[in-house]
Amino acid sequence: MFLLRLLLKNAFRHRLRTGLTLVGLVVALCAFGLLRTIVDAWYAGVNASSSARLVTRSAISLTFPLPLHYAERIRAVEGVEGISWANWFGGVYITESNFFAQFAVDAPSYFALYPEFVLDDTERTAFLRDRQGCVVGRKLAARYGWQVGDVVSLRGTIYPGTWSFTIRGIYQGREAGTDEQQMFIHWQRVAEAVRQRAGAGGLADHVGVYVVSVRDPDEAPMVSQRIDALFRNSLAETLTETEKAFQLSFVSMSETILLAIQAVSFIIILIIMAVMANTMTMTARERLAEYATLKALGFRPGFVVKLLLGESLLIAAIGGALGVAVTFPVARAFAASVGTLFPVFAVSPLTVALQVLAALVVGAVAAAWPAWKMSRIDIVQGLRHVA
Amino acid sequence: MSLPLIRIRGLCKSYQRGGQSIDVLDRLDLDVAAGEFVALMGPSGSGKSTLLNLIAGIDQPTAGTIEIGGVDIATLSEGQLADWRATHVGFIFQFYNLMPVLTAFENVELPLLLTGLSSRQRREHVEAALGMVRLSDRMDHLPNELSGGQQQRVAIARALVCDPTLIVADEPTGDLDRHTGEEILQLLGQLQRDLGKTIVMVTHDPKAAACAGRLVHLEKGVLVPDVAHAGG
Secondary structure, rough: OOOHHHHHHOOOOOOOHHHHHHHHHHHHHHHHHHHHOOOOOOOOHHHHHHOOEEEEOOOOOOOOOOEOHHHHHHHOOOOOOEEEEEEEEEEEEEOOOOOOOOEEEOHHHHHOOOOEEEEEEHHHHHHHOOOOOEEEHHHHHHOOOOOOOOEEEEOOOOOOOOOEHHHHHHHHOOOOOOOOOEEEEEEEHHHHHHHHHHHHOOOOEEEOOOEEEEHHHOOOOOHHHHHHHHHOEEEEEEEEEEEHHHHHHHHHHHHHHHHHHHHHHHHHHHHHHHHHHHHHHHHHHHHHHHHHHHHHHHHHHHHHHHHHHHHHHHHHHHHHHHHHHHHHHHHHHHHHHHHHHOOOOOHHHHHHHHHHHHHHHHHHHHHHHHHHHHOOOOHHHHHHOOO | OOOOOEEEEEEEEEEEEEOOOEEEEEEEHHHHHHOOOEEEEEEOOOHHHEEEEHHOOOOOOEEEEEEOEEEEHHOOOHHHHHHHHHHHHEEOOOOOOOOOOOOOHHHHHHHHHHHHHHHHHHHHHHHHHHHOOOOOOOOOOHHHOOOOOHHHHHHHHHOOOOOOOOEEEEEOOOOHHHHHHHHHHHHHHHHHHHHHOOEEOOOOOOHHHHHOOOEEEEOOOEEEEEEEEEOO
């Protein structure tokens, strides 16, 4: 109890210095948490992907579509449970800055493959009946203030013209990591429009990707091979991979940036560690005579170590707690400012745990050298420091 | 003179500085009886502070023995020496050396934290020690809220609170005005007379030395013959 009282009194002896150190800690730990959350957000799609789903796309590039008639052949492959398909629509809502993902899907089969998109039965039926309809995610609807029945107009970039969709349903994510910022429209409507514009020679009966569910996730590699073998040496060869691998292929494009972000997050911790170590060294030097006095009175070197280490850990713990607390509103503000760039942007429990760990490591490392040094001071030399 | 509490024989202390060995104390012999009040005097560099540090167990001799209460403290390890100091030595420093963030009460309580006494027992001891130096009404004050004389009285209470065998005082009046210095010396004399404490004090001030029962002069690391006083 006495030791704790002494630690508290010592920690706030120089209020300005301790205050500035705390500000530094809070800023560093908040920045660390925010950067880690950005990295997590980047991988959110990967983490939310299912191991029981495969994605089949053109072996040449994702921009090359696949014929619709592949669907029946894939469905017949051993190990395949269900199949659906989707096209990237790429429309613009008012301005380019209002970016969000829009997919033209085969609605009945698509929602059967994605149970994580929870949709009310009435709304689902309404969407399936209305080819002009769409379904949007809860966060997306909240962002633009949309409600069921509202009409949303998009300017097509891949599919020219102005497209109007009536919101027939708002889905919710079954899990925290489910993307709630997407819009789903009917593939058939898009295909019909393409057919009308381009005639039979167009790409009306083509799809961007097939989504395939497998009976046994352990068999996914075998099923992938069987699907790709079906179309080998055809005009449109396929590349089938797990949904996770498919999502990772997008993330890998920016992997260097992500590595840099992660490196910066750790560099920030190293910088604050150096700042804190400097503070603790100054503190120890100023109190040289006090530690010498304590040792003269009979306190063991370990007590001096406890004093310095305890003080440093106390400051780091306070800074850590404040840093974690500040991270949440800062992350919310950041997510709001970047709009729909990150469909899932939440500070994870792992990030909080890493922040707490970083704070404690900073506290311990910063005091290690001065504590060791002060525990070994010569009492006579230390007492002379007063004079 | 009764049996010596402090028995020093052949005490040598030298320092290495710039590759040279500097002898501070040279084969020094000294006895101090229990309950004696000894003043160590001498010019700067005579070795009096070094001798006090060695007697207090905060420095190690180069050669010789320092027996205090029958224990040769020169043979003790650092840990044993720390325990020995906590039990047997009370320190009074020129600049008081109080913890600035602790109240007078907490400063006096510090040495008792090493004793295993309960909180209530510690409080009783601290209150008694502060009463002895007439600072019962200032126990909740921080050092910077006290005068120099009051701070030194807190330091004396801290030195007393564990009831040590020996009190060492390094120029206890060196930072005080004359009147306050006299009060402190009277207090030390009272501790020796009323409580039978053995006190070894380093001082530059002949008037302060005159309060001691015995004066020991050092010059260039050796003792010059004792000068006895009627007072003290």
